[in-house]
Amino acid sequence: xxxxxxxxGVHVPRxxxxxxTIGEAWGVDHASGIERKALPAADEDAVTMAIxxxxxxxxxxxxxxxxxxxxxxxxxxxxxxxxxLAPRVVRALxxxxxxxxxxxxxSPLAGLDVLERAVxxxxxxxxxxxxxxxxxxxxxxxxxGAGAVAFLVDDDAPVTLVDSAAHSDEYPGVRYRERGxxxxxxxxxxxxERDAVGESVAAVVSDLDVSEPAGAALHQPxxxxxxxxxxxxxxxxxxIERGTVVDRVGDAGAATVPLGLCAALASADAxxxxxxxxxxxxxxxxxxxxxxxxxxxxxxxxxxxxxELVSYDRYLRERGYVVDGEVAGGGAHVSLPSWRRSLDxxxxxxxxxxxxxxxxxxxxxxxxxxxxxxxxxxxxxxxREGVVDAVTVIGQGGAPPEFVPQQERDxxxxxxxxxxTHSGEEVTIPMQLTxxxxxxxxxxxxxxxxxxxxxxxxxxxxxxxxxxxI
Amino acid sequence: MRxxxxxxxxxxxxxxxxxxxxxxxFETAYERALDSVDGDFDPDRIDEAFLGTLGxxxxxxxxxxxxxxxxxxxxxxxxxxxxxxxAASGYAMRNAVSAVKSGMADLVLAGGYEVMTDTxxxxxxxxxxxxxxxxxxxxxxxxxxxxxxxxxxxxxxxxDATPExxxxxxxxxxxxxxxxxxxxxxxxxxLEDATAAPAVADPLTLYHCCPTTDGASAxxxxxxxxxxxxxxxxxxxxxxxxxxxxxxxFQRDSLTxxxxxxxxxxxxxxxxxxxxxxxxxxxxxxxxxxxxxxxYEDLGLCDRGEAPRLLREGVTDPDGDLPVNxxxxxxxxxxxxxxxxxxxxxxxxxxxxxxGHVQVDGAERGLTHNVGGSGGGVTVHVxxxxxxxxxx
Numbered sequence: 001x002x003x004x005x006x007x008x009g010v011h012v013p014r015x016x017x018x019x020x021t022i023g024e025a026w027g028v029d030h031a032s033g034i035e036r037k038a039l040p041a042a043d044e045d046a047v048t049m050a051i052x053x054x055x056x057x058x059x060x061x062x063x064x065x066x067x068x069x070x071x072x073x074x075x076x077x078x079x080x081x082x083x084x085l086a087p088r089v090v091r092a093l094x095x096x097x098x099x100x101x102x103x104x105x106x107s108p109l110a111g112l113d114v115l116e117r118a119v120x121x122x123x124x125x126x127x128x129x130x131x132x133x134x135x136x137x138x139x140x141x142x143x144x145g146a147g148a149v150a151f152l153v154d155d156d157a158p159v160t161l162v163d164s165a166a167h168s169d170e171y172p173g174v175r176y177r178e179r180g181x182x183x184x185x186x187x188x189x190x191x192x193e194r195d196a197v198g199e200s201v202a203a204v205v206s207d208l209d210v211s212e213p214a215g216a217a218l219h220q221p222x223x224x225x226x227x228x229x230x231x232x233x234x235x236x237x238x239x240i241e242r243g244t245v246v247d248r249v250g251d252a253g254a255a256t257v258p259l260g261l262c263a264a265l266a267s268a269d270a271x272x273x274x275x276x277x278x279x280x281x282x283x284x285x286x287x288x289x290x291x292x293x294x295x296x297x298x299x300x301x302x303x304x305x306x307x308e309l310v311s312y313d314r315y316l317r318e319r320g321y322v323v324d325g326e327v328a329g330g331g332a333h334v335s336l337p338s339w340r341r342s343l344d345x346x347x348x349x350x351x352x353x354x355x356x357x358x359x360x361x362x363x364x365x366x367x368x369x370x371x372x373x374x375x376x377x378x379x380x381x382x383x384r385e386g387v388v389d390a391v392t393v394i395g396q397g398g399a400p401p402e403f404v405p406q407q408e409r410d411x412x413x414x415x416x417x418x419x420x421t422h423s424g425e426e427v428t429i430p431m432q433l434t435x436x437x438x439x440x441x442x443x444x445x446x447x448x449x450x451x452x453x454x455x456x457x458x459x460x461x462x463x464x465x466x467x468x469x470i
Numbered sequence: 471m472r473x474x475x476x477x478x479x480x481x482x483x484x485x486x487x488x489x490x491x492x493x494x495x496f497e498t499a500y501e502r503a504l505d506s507v508d509g510d511f512d513p514d515r516i517d518e519a520f521l522g523t524l525g526x527x528x529x530x531x532x533x534x535x536x537x538x539x540x541x542x543x544x545x546x547x548x549x550x551x552x553x554x555x556x557a558a559s560g561y562a563m564r565n566a567v568s569a570v571k572s573g574m575a576d577l578v579l580a581g582g583y584e585v586m587t588d589t590x591x592x593x594x595x596x597x598x599x600x601x602x603x604x605x606x607x608x609x610x611x612x613x614x615x616x617x618x619x620x621x622x623x624x625x626x627x628x629x630d631a632t633p634e635x636x637x638x639x640x641x642x643x644x645x646x647x648x649x650x651x652x653x654x655x656x657x658x659x660x661l662e663d664a665t666a667a668p669a670v671a672d673p674l675t676l677y678h679c680c681p682t683t684d685g686a687s688a689x690x691x692x693x694x695x696x697x698x699x700x701x702x703x704x705x706x707x708x709x710x711x712x713x714x715x716x717x718x719x720f721q722r723d724s725l726t727x728x729x730x731x732x733x734x735x736x737x738x739x740x741x742x743x744x745x746x747x748x749x750x751x752x753x754x755x756x757x758x759x760x761x762x763x764x765x766y767e768d769l770g771l772c773d774r775g776e777a778p779r780l781l782r783e784g785v786t787d788p789d790g791d792l793p794v795n796x797x798x799x800x801x802x803x804x805x806x807x808x809x810x811x812x813x814x815x816x817x818x819x820x821x822x823x824x825x826g827h828v829q830v831d832g833a834e835r836g837l838t839h840n841v842g843g844s845g846g847g848v849t850v851h852v853x854x855x856x857x858x859x860x861x862x
Contacts, residue, residue: 332600392619430610443627
């Protein structure tokens with residue numbers, strides 16, 4: 001059996017904040033062992049980060065989303081408390097409708113859980129962990145980061161799953177979120193919590209059929225805990241170091257240990273062993289042991305060293321901690337069924353090629369925008385790179401109300417008409433710019449489409465393509 | 471086909487009148503239109519009405535047209551509410567002309583009304599983008615200022631034009647509007663004021679954008695027989711050109727032209743038997759400064775890229791060769807969406823009868839250009855002083 005990991009992809013939001021910045025703002029630093037962390041932009045969430053990491057993994061693995069038989073999404077911060085989110089990711093990637101999906105949300109353990117399920121599945125499978133936990137800004141928030149990682153799983157893999165082990169006991173109050181709350185919390189009974197994590201991690205490691213792993217991604221809500229828990233095992237400090245990312249990404253919930261795993265596998269050799277062990281707040285723990293190295297994994301270290309540092313006031317705004325997001329209703333409205341009808345255009349830039357003149361029309365419906373004939377369009381997926389033909393910046397007060405909460409959080413944004421070329425034919429699409437300084441975008445700039453949250457209507461988040469400068 | 475004539479036209483003051491209703495504003499415009507008729511005129515002779523409104527704020531979404539005609543005592547006449555966004559009453563005018571020319575009616579009321587300043591800031595935002603392409607354009611995050619700003623960005627990139635050229639539109643139109651007692655923003659502004667004003671959507675500043683306005687306008691369109699009976703100096707509708715275009719800017723071939731304006735103008739010039747730009751004045755749809763530049767070129771008043779030159783050389787000033795927006799335009803007179811099209815007709819009517827607030831010397835022929843949204847629907851009307859064949 002050589003089934004295992006064939007590729008990995010990573011998404012780390014561009015914004016970063018240093019713990020010292022948060023510490024200065026509050027007069028106290030509650031981010032032990034965390035130097036800096038990632039902060040999702042106002043239009044990012046677990047779904048958009050998952051899609052980005054998944055695309056990265058598919059690209060690196062030269063895999064086609066349509067061939068996936070299983071897609072698992074792990075996050076403790078689903079944009080909706082109840083709803084299957086994995087189907088959105090599958091649709092955005094262009095996956096098949098008969099792919100099995102799983103959405104796991106109960107605890108950070110979900111990340112390794114969907115990974116094991118992907119290995120247990122048949123055929124090409126994708127396991128994604130994407131998370132952006134939030135907490136009380138005065139305390140828990142200090143260490144909470146964000147990020148996503150996706151593993152492509154298939155047969156004949158360079159990294160194989162050699163063993164898994166679990167441990168469960170009742171440890172309430174170690175990490176939890178109350179029903180209806182967005183704040184992850186802990187009771188703060190220090191010794192009890194350390195013992196809960198330490199005993200659980202040690203029990204799993206002792207059950208895993210592996211010796212002297214070269215890398216170990218252990219449960220890491222802060223910088224100290226993986227070493228403290230690892231001290232109860234025979235795993236050496238250097239191995240734990242290779243699997244520790246929390247010091248640069250923050251506690252990214254279900255994505256932290258998988259990110260650490262990705263970092264460890266990228267530096268592992270073919271005969272190395274690597275373990276990943278996570279702890280779910282209530283008392284469950286799961287460990288996976290792998291053999292081999294992943295040459296085509298992205299460099300997590302590189303992704304964690306870049307980014308754009310933000311001030312604390314910018315941080316509070318992007319987080320949405322100081323924006324209520326309430327918008328009065330009225331005027332134009334796009335119904336959810338209408339929105340769903342347009343998903344192929346929004347996610348994959350599917351345009352229509354006219355059977356009469358060959359011209360392109362976007363969206364792919366109605367009469368041809370070029371010759372105005374009404375033939376059945378051939379659907380073509382546009383390349384994701386285009387050129388800005390016209391652009392403006394929408395400042396405070398100029399945004400349609402759907403975008404007011406985003407603008408309050410993220411500031412002014414640019415809106416462009418972007419020209420895409422497919423087989424020599426051109427078509428233009430109106431697109432919002434993201435992940436850039438809006439003032440710097442000019443006519444003639446090259447941009448790439450990326451999927452972000454567009455807005456939420458009647459409580460339901462809606463996703464589509466925005467453009468980022470290349 | 472029969473000829474159609476404007477024998478009366480009037481508008482309410484344009485401005486911010488939150489305590490008025492769409493019915494009371496229209497009543498004022500209607501009374502002024504009746505007062506402008508030369509002869510002794512019984513309003514009961516009106517056969518039909520076509521009234522334009524977008525219905526900003528929602529208010530009476532259904533049947534606001536009949537609500538208006540019942541309010542003004544036009545009890546029982548057939549009334550059609552026309553919605554083509556900012557070109558609503560340009561199209562109401564076209565419908566009225568059609569009704570007269572076809573012989574179905576002898577005297578038709580065309581008009582429009584809009585109340586925009588009585589809604590909260592949050593509510594207003596919902597409405598400002600409702601006439602663009604909703605599913606893609608609006609949901610990329612733009613309202614109209616953004617879409618016209620995109621056009622401006624493309625125009626400034628393509629041609630030898632500067633943000634100062636956009637400001638020249640504001641300076642000229644405010645100077646004209648300052649003479650118009652019905653103008654919403656009846657004050658002058660300098661080139662510096664306009665260029666240094668806060669950005670609304672780069673490169674458009676506050677002075678490059680029309681205001682949101684309350685107001686109403688009305689025109690009485692009559693057959694030749696009725697015109698000869700009631701009017702000393704009637705205004706002949708020499709042409710009613712109209713065209714539709716893609717509602718979203720991204721759906722068009724050009725970002726620096728409004729194709730529907732080009733087509734509507736060609737049709738109008740053809741009907742009127744004139745060459746492009748063979749008029750003594752024009753009221754064009756300057757909702758944003760860039761729109762006036764594009765209008766010059768799309769209406770054939772100059773070649774592509776030449777609009778800035780017209781402004782710099784004062785060609786479109788009141789004393790220039792082709793005065794544009796002597797009323798103050800949408801920029802200064804104001805833009806009560808549904809009332810704008812027939813509001814332009816009021817200016818043409820007054821100019822051709824020698825009563826303009828900024829009178830163009832020897833005005834014999836003028837055009838009005840009304841655009842819905844960023845170009846989804848356009849009307850171009852040509853008006854001439856007197857009866858056809860020069861027999862005034």
